[in-house]
Amino acid sequence: MSGRDDAHDHGLQHDLQRMHDLARENIGRRRTLRLLFSVSGAALIGACGGGSASSGESTSTTTPAPTPTPTPTPTATGSCVADPEETNGPYPADGSNSRNGTVVNVLDDSGIVRGDIRSSFGSSTATASGLYTTLTITLVNVNGGCAPLAGYAIYIWHCDINGKYSLYDLPAENYLRGLGVTDANGQLTFTTIFAGCYDGRYPHIHFEVYPSLARATAYGNRILCSQFAMPAATCSTVYATSAYASSRNNFAGESISSDNVFGDNSAAQQAAMTIAMTGDITNGFTGTVTVGVAI
Structure with a gap:
C-alpha cells in the first residue's frame, strides 16, 4: 500500500x-x-496613487456632487405690454350693476365656466348667430419676464351681430359670456362668433382677469378689467356680409384711435390690445391675443 x-x-x-x-x-x-x-x-495602491512621495501625506480626490439643474420657467416669446385698465361698460353681468333693480351676476351661475360661449345655458339654450370665431388668450406677467400665468381665470363677454348684449338688451339670454382658466402655458381658448359693432364704439370684446377660478365670482376680486379691439381689416370683411349689415353702418365712422376707450392709449398698447386674426367668412376666424398684467 x-x-x-x-x-x-x-x-x-x-x-x-x-x-x-x-x-x-x-x-x-x-x-x-x-x-x-x-x-x-x-x-498596488501606493504604486497607483497620485500623491507626492516626498510630502509624507496621503492625498485623495473627491468628485464633487453634481449641481442640480433647475426646472426652467416657461416664458412667452418676445416682449409684452401691460394692458391698461378699462371700463367694464354698462353690460358686464359681473355683480357690479343692476337691471330693473336686480343685481346681474352671471359669474356665480352654474355653467358659466365653458369654452364655447355661443349658446345660452339655463332656461334658454338659444345660440347666437354669427361667423364662427375662436379666440386664444395668453396671460403673461410683465414683471416676470413675460412668463405665462397658469391657473388664472378670465371672463369675457361681447355683443351679438346686432350690437345687443345678453342679460340686458336680451334679458332671456346669457350667451356670448364665458369664464375659463389658463393652462400651464398661460392660455385658454373660447369659441364664439365675430362680435358686431354698435353705434358710438369701435368693435370690441370685454374681459376681466381673476387670480383664480375660486375668486372669479364677483367683480371686486378682479385684478384687471380691459377690452380687446377687433382688427379693422377683418371687421371690414365680416361687416360686408348681409348678416352684419347693421354693424357695417356703425363701423363706417369708427376707428381705434378715435374710440373713447382705446383712443387714449399708446400705440404699443393699442397694438397689444388688438386681436391678431386669420381666416375667412367661409371657414371662420382664428384670433390670438396676449394680455399683460403686473404680478
Whole structure:
C-alpha cells in the first residue's frame, strides 16, 4: 500500500490528532493569504496613487456632487405690454350693476365656466348667430419676464351681430359670456362668433382677469378689467356680409384711435390690445391675443 493508505491503520486517536493538525495548517494558510493580499494591495495602491512621495501625506480626490439643474420657467416669446385698465361698460353681468333693480351676476351661475360661449345655458339654450370665431388668450406677467400665468381665470363677454348684449338688451339670454382658466402655458381658448359693432364704439370684446377660478365670482376680486379691439381689416370683411349689415353702418365712422376707450392709449398698447386674426367668412376666424398684467 502507499503511505496515504497506511495512515488509516493507526487508530482513532491518531486520526483525531491528524485532523487537528490539518485544521491548524488551513488556518495558517488563510492567515498567510490575508497577509499577502494586504501587503500586495497596499503596494498596488501606493504604486497607483497620485500623491507626492516626498510630502509624507496621503492625498485623495473627491468628485464633487453634481449641481442640480433647475426646472426652467416657461416664458412667452418676445416682449409684452401691460394692458391698461378699462371700463367694464354698462353690460358686464359681473355683480357690479343692476337691471330693473336686480343685481346681474352671471359669474356665480352654474355653467358659466365653458369654452364655447355661443349658446345660452339655463332656461334658454338659444345660440347666437354669427361667423364662427375662436379666440386664444395668453396671460403673461410683465414683471416676470413675460412668463405665462397658469391657473388664472378670465371672463369675457361681447355683443351679438346686432350690437345687443345678453342679460340686458336680451334679458332671456346669457350667451356670448364665458369664464375659463389658463393652462400651464398661460392660455385658454373660447369659441364664439365675430362680435358686431354698435353705434358710438369701435368693435370690441370685454374681459376681466381673476387670480383664480375660486375668486372669479364677483367683480371686486378682479385684478384687471380691459377690452380687446377687433382688427379693422377683418371687421371690414365680416361687416360686408348681409348678416352684419347693421354693424357695417356703425363701423363706417369708427376707428381705434378715435374710440373713447382705446383712443387714449399708446400705440404699443393699442397694438397689444388688438386681436391678431386669420381666416375667412367661409371657414371662420382664428384670433390670438396676449394680455399683460403686473404680478
